[in-house]
Amino acid sequence: MSNDKVLVAKLRVTIVDAATQCSERCLYQSAKWAAELASSLASQEDNLDDEDADPVEKPNSGLFSPSLDATQARLEAREKHLYLLAKSYFDCREFERCTAVFLPSGLPEGPLAVLPIAGEKIKPPKGKPRDKNFHGTPQKASPPVKPKRISEKALFLALYAKFMSGEKKKEEAQESILGPSDKTSLMNQNLVAISKSLEDYFRTVSAEQLTTGWLEYLYGIVLAKGKNDADAKRWLVRSVNLCPFNWGAWLELCDLVNDIEELVNIIPELPKNVMSMIFSLYSNQLLHQNSDHVWKSLTELEGLFPESQFLATQRALLLYHARDFEGAEVTFSNILHKEPHRLDALDHYSNILYVMGNRPKLAFLAQLALATDKFRPETCCAVGNYFSQRAEHEKAIQYFRRALMLDRNFLSAWTLMGHEYVELKNTHAAIESYRRAVDINRKDYRAWNGLGQTYEVLEMHLYSLFYYQRASSLRPLDPQMWISVANCYDKIGRPQQSIKAYKRALVAGTYYDTTTSFNSTTSNNNGSGTIPDPHLVANTLYNIACMYERLNNLPEAAAYMDMTLAQEDGNNVEHDLVVEDDGLGSNATGITKTTSKARMWLARWELSRNNLKRANQLANELCEDGIEVEEAKALIRDIRARMNSDV
Known part of the structure; x- marks a missing residue:
């Protein structure tokens, strides 16, 4: 028997003993998890005689201390x-x-x-001690009971x-x-x-x-x-x-563990074994970390536990957090194919199908979950997502409530129910739902973002800014978070901070795709999660230009309007923004309403600078765009009148 097989066999016995001890202490979820982990270890040949198996399979061995x-x-x-x-x-x-x-x-x-x-x-409690029972009879102090x-x-x-x-x-x-x-x-x-x-x-x-x-x-x-x-x-x-x-x-x-700094500080205090690796992986997944170290740890653990559906679920959730919905959906689909009655993390799978707009598969998932166990919170969330996609928001809320009746600490149900109340314009109930989600898990950026959006609807922008900042601190590489922060700064009249937030969004867009994080129904085409949406880049550049215009910094505004216009052809116009040419402008937007607005602004800017040739060129292009034709024609008449007067 090789050393690797001996180690795997000993590890299996240790985990099985742990499952037994958890079961003896009525820790059933921990027992289930340990038993599944032991069953997912690399397979071992069963051709060993009793003498070889005896040191490993000793039935009465202690878990951590044999004596x-x-x-x-x-x-x-x-x-x-x-x-x-x-x-x-x-x-x-x-x-x-x-x-x-x-x-x-x-x-x-x-x-x-x-x-x-x-x-x-x-x-001791304050006030006069009570020494009478409810009949008013003096009560003797009972002698302390000495436990056996x-x-x-x-x-x-x-x-x-x-x-x-x-x-x-x-x-x-x-x-x-x-x-x-x-x-x-x-x-x-x-x-x-x-x-x-x-x-x-x-x-x-x-x-x-x-x-x-x-x-x-x-x-x-x-x-x-x-x-x-x-x-x-x-x-x-x-x-x-x-x-x-x-x-x-x-x-x-x-x-x-509330953030990555706390996780780094606590790692040295943990035992140096496989459980610490699993804990680190799980914590990083909850904190939405997608570093190379996390993926390397996951690969190593999957090599040791090749059949672990728990580790496969962590892979799917890491892909989900990285906005790779297609990859996450394929991973969850494989898990469901291997264990069709496994309901763990099914709420996340239904969220992915909802975001992708895959109604047939979401309907199948809901039916399968109902057939397996209709009294599981995950089942109720899957059915609620199905009704939400059909715009039957009252029915969706009913199922999310049912999930919370089964488990009041079920995070997904609170967050999803908040989304449904937003759709029904019930802002008070939405805020309360999001607050409950935050109380359960302060690392849930979706609830913080939902609170920000709800207060934004109520035009309470300072409240909204606070919650958006909490969401962006949890998802610093999600451009949509920074765009929301920038919009709030714009609403409260702080253009300088708005510009900084918009620039953070551009930088973040080179790491994440720009699928919205709240009730989104679109995804990037290749599912890689690394190419920013060119339309969002163009909108962000245009907003930065508007902020500079508000600050009366017209040359800087013109530079960003040029960068916005360059997105039509997918060109990267570099300015003072430090962004590598690995995503910005890699895809062309074509002519959009945003680029036409930028072209109109530039045409008027060039006219004010008496650069009539460039202004006339831009105005003629506007006539071809077919978006702001009447204003473009009026601008052309002004330009021609200026040219004739100069002649």
Whole structure:
């Protein structure tokens, strides 16, 4: 057996063990992800005898430390029957009963005022203490219940069930989506109790005792829910170092990474293994990074996990963010062909088909999703996109609402529902939908851009500028983001900043295609995502010229009008803008309304400078354009009169 095959076999056993441990702790999504990853490893010949397979396939090997802590092993053996009982309660969603199997009913309860960190004392509540029950009878303080010592696995299951119970009650307390009583500030009421229990446990664990990272993961979740991001990040980093194959911990860590600088800073603290590579790839995809390093990492991982549909999905999403809709559609289509009942990321696939205007395939996708599971948020988003493409916006909103009833934190549904409310001119509901999306994920540029467009419709340009700037910071290479910023600066009377933003859009256009990022229905022809739209380039150059005219810098305005006119033939007229000749002017626009306006402006400019020959040439070209013929004829009469008077 070669070394590579031994390493792959050991990696498979490690991931399978991780899936088993996730399943034992009722982390079903992490268990599913790990099992799929193990199944996607490079194939291995099954012609090995038992002696060769024994070192690799040893069934009782520990996950990260073959010599399991003797105390923990003894506790787990003693409470095995109770553990099976508690897990059965959890599987039946009886979370409180699951907790009560291992923890006393005296577990502290109460609302989360300030989430305490390790070692911090909770301040007593203000006001007179209440020592009577609701009948008015004096109430004796019950003696503290000393819990029986349990294993780390049992403690995790009990506290995780307590956490899930709080989440369930929080969902039950919420009203209808965007209704008058829809509460956004509700918090899990069990966080204080869980935090206190975990802090007590960590204080009692000696340095010699082994921890497996599961309780650290749960504590990180509690801290993140309590908006204590810095400490949550620290505990989650500790968790992934102790238990690298718990995908749930990596996902929580991804949510706490807000920009590429934070990602770069956290990478050195992570374990040096394949999971760190997957985390880096996934985080870069969420941050819309398309560098060569990201693609190289993806290729290396696909070589190790050639059948991984998760990695194929990351490839499709990277292409989607790069505006290569055709490539992303082909990748998603291949995934669907291999696993027709896989609904993960189906909402993104439906977005791609919507943008491409491929209604037949979108209808097929919606039908397939409904046949697979109609109570999945991804299915509802696919059906909503189908109705949106048919301009049935009320039905689309109905399905996006249904997706949010299934999962209130489903980001795509909030953003897409905001788009639909914009189409129905319901700006208040659109703003609220986008705000919910931003609250869930502040890295979603589509929601920020949607807020900017909605406030622009309301002519609140300072608000609109703020949101457009947030969107452009997330998508600095998307020219449409900078054009929106420039338009806002123009509306509030700041032409200098508008010019800078327009120039940023021209530079960004050499990296991205200029397909609009909001309800777009067009794509670049070759799907490469590197050739800017010549029509948008011409419009941007014309707008820059208008800004210079407003600043009374007419020579500079004339130079940009010349550059606008040059786009008709695809020529690159260089000026003070530093843009390489790798996209600007590479495609001809032909005669458009924008280029005709530039030609008219130049004709009048040349007439004012008494350059009658050039002015007459431009005016005659305007007559041939057939766009501003009457004004061109009037201009020709003025030019001829000037010529005759000079003679």
